[in-house]
Amino acid sequence: MKAGEIMTCREFDTVVAELVRNPIAATSVESDLDASVRSSGAEHAAECAPCGARWIAEERLSASLRALASSSEHKASGAVEVRLLEAFRARQLQAKPSLVVAEAKVVPIRQTKRTPWILAGAIAAAMVLVALLVSVRSGSKGPERTIATQAPRVAPAETSRVAVVTPSQEAAAAPRVVAVRRLTPKRTVSEPRMVATEFVPMERGGFFEPMDRGQLVRVQVPRMAMRNAGFPVREDRLNEPVLADVLVGEDGTARGIRFVKYTQ
Amino acid sequence: MQSVGAITEAAQDNNLLRLTLAGDEEAFTTLYRRRQSAIYRFALQMSGSVVVAEEVTQDVFMTLIHDGTRYDDSRGTVLSFLFGIARNLVLRTLERDRSNRYVSIDNSPAENAETDAMGPLDDLTRRESVDAVRRAVLSLPEAYREVVVLCDLEEVSYADAAVALDCAIGTVRSRLHRGRAMLLEKMKIWKAPAAVQAQFAKPEACLL
Numbered sequence: 517m518k519a520g521e522i523m524t525c526r527e528f529d530t531v532v533a534e535l536v537r538n539p540i541a542a543t544s545v546e547s548d549l550d551a552s553v554r555s556s557g558a559e560h561a562a563e564c565a566p567c568g569a570r571w572i573a574e575e576r577l578s579a580s581l582r583a584l585a586s587s588s589e590h591k592a593s594g595a596v597e598v599r600l601l602e603a604f605r606a607r608q609l610q611a612k613p614s615l616v617v618a619e620a621k622v623v624p625i626r627q628t629k630r631t632p633w634i635l636a637g638a639i640a641a642a643m644v645l646v647a648l649l650v651s652v653r654s655g656s657k658g659p660e661r662t663i664a665t666q667a668p669r670v671a672p673a674e675t676s677r678v679a680v681v682t683p684s685q686e687a688a689a690a691p692r693v694v695a696v697r698r699l700t701p702k703r704t705v706s707e708p709r710m711v712a713t714e715f716v717p718m719e720r721g722g723f724f725e726p727m728d729r730g731q732l733v734r735v736q737v738p739r740m741a742m743r744n745a746g747f748p749v750r751e752d753r754l755n756e757p758v759l760a761d762v763l764v765g766e767d768g769t770a771r772g773i774r775f776v777k778y779t780q
Numbered sequence: 781m782q783s784v785g786a787i788t789e790a791a792q793d794n795n796l797l798r799l800t801l802a803g804d805e806e807a808f809t810t811l812y813r814r815r816q817s818a819i820y821r822f823a824l825q826m827s828g829s830v831v832v833a834e835e836v837t838q839d840v841f842m843t844l845i846h847d848g849t850r851y852d853d854s855r856g857t858v859l860s861f862l863f864g865i866a867r868n869l870v871l872r873t874l875e876r877d878r879s880n881r882y883v884s885i886d887n888s889p890a891e892n893a894e895t896d897a898m899g900p901l902d903d904l905t906r907r908e909s910v911d912a913v914r915r916a917v918l919s920l921p922e923a924y925r926e927v928v929v930l931c932d933l934e935e936v937s938y939a940d941a942a943v944a945l946d947c948a949i950g951t952v953r954s955r956l957h958r959g960r961a962m963l964l965e966k967m968k969i970w971k972a973p974a975a976v977q978a979q980f981a982k983p984e985a986c987l988l
Binding site for chain 2: 530533534537573574577578580581583584585587590591592593596597599600601603604605607608
């Protein structure tokens with residue numbers, strides 16, 4: 517439409533929504549409407565009563581839609597993020613088949629409606645207990661431990677796809693077994709190797725409860741947690757983050773923790 | 781054409797997706813937290829169900845984890861890619877559960893009862909309540925609903941909406957126009973007078 521041309525009602529109908537949605541030409545970067553169409557539309561609405569009413573109605577509709585949009589502050593629950601991060605880590609483990617936690621079996625990310633909430637609860641419980649480990653036991657000197665680096669054992673090939681892992685009775689009952697396993701006896705130099713401490717009990721009494729199933733939850737904690745668990749940590753590194761696997765029982769309580777790092 | 785802010789956002793998303801596909805967990809988390817609420821809201825406004833919205837949001841990012849390499853930045857932004865996945869998942873879900881999902885504003889007895897008793901202006905405040913708008917949007921046919929939700933509620937650009945909906949920009953624009961007209965009528969905010977409709981039917985008769 518050229519400047520100075522009179523807009524018809526039909527033409528107005530085709531552009532009114534655009535006029536209302538992008539009222540300021542300078543910000544309507546994606547609008548096809550140029551300034552002349554805008555001014556013609558405004559002139560038409562001022563002179564034609566039905567189209568003026570239409571303009572007002574469109575503005576009310578836009579206001580209502582904005583109200584609806586601003587009322588929709590919803591977002592997915594935290595459990596979704598937890599499940600996605602598990603899937604992401606599982607995907608990374610698939611991409612690196614030599615990094616395997618031994619004697620693990622795959623637990624589907626989506627099993628039942630109930631399972632994710634249990635898992636989320638378990639993770640929350642684990643986080644709380646790790647936090648307690650950091651805070652409550654700070655100041656107390658535990659027995660010094662060393663990071664074990666025993667020779668790795670070969671794990672069966674079918675355990676290579678790990679999402680949430682279930683440690684065996686042996687692993688649960690014998691926390692000093694080192695969890696450094698890999699699939700193949702030989703590995704290339706460039707592959708990162710997982711080094712982990714032994715599991716340190718987190719429950720009172722100092723020993724693992726026998727259990728059939730559990731889950732390993734990977735978290736990141738300050739190195740202070742390592743010191744409080746009895747490992748030597750330099751003062752200047754106490755606030756640095758370190759990866760940890762928290763062993764969570766079916767009842768949601770954290771049974772043990774081990775600290776993990778990857779080396780070349 | 782996009783604003784500078786939108787371009788910057790798109791570039792950040794691109795970078796986060798690249799890092800995600802390289803195995804960077806922090807990048808994935810950041811990308812998820814940046815975009816999950818938009819995807820969730822889209823699914824919620826399309827389906828009217830928080831269960832569907834949650835499932836769709838999870839499945840969209842699950843698809844990103846497993847098939848993120850399918851993204852082609854020459855076709856559109858990461859956000860439009862995510863909306864496209866969400867749209868397909870929502871439509872599939874709606875198709876599956878069609879009998880349970882539809883909520884029609886026209887079937888609301890209270891709505892119709894008051895229409896006769898009160899004038900449209902007197903009842904405007906109530907009609908413009910968020911609930912009424914939500915139900916009106918939900919009652920739109922899917923082809924119009926998805927455009928209204930994307931462009932008017934999520935303020936996605938026409939170009940991004942066209943990528944997400946796999947159609948031309950002109951189609952987005954015309955569907956939005958039609959969808960808004962349907963909303964106006966459903967919400968009884970405005971209805972084209974007979975005289976105007978007659979004018980539209982005979983454009984040569986237009987006086988202005």
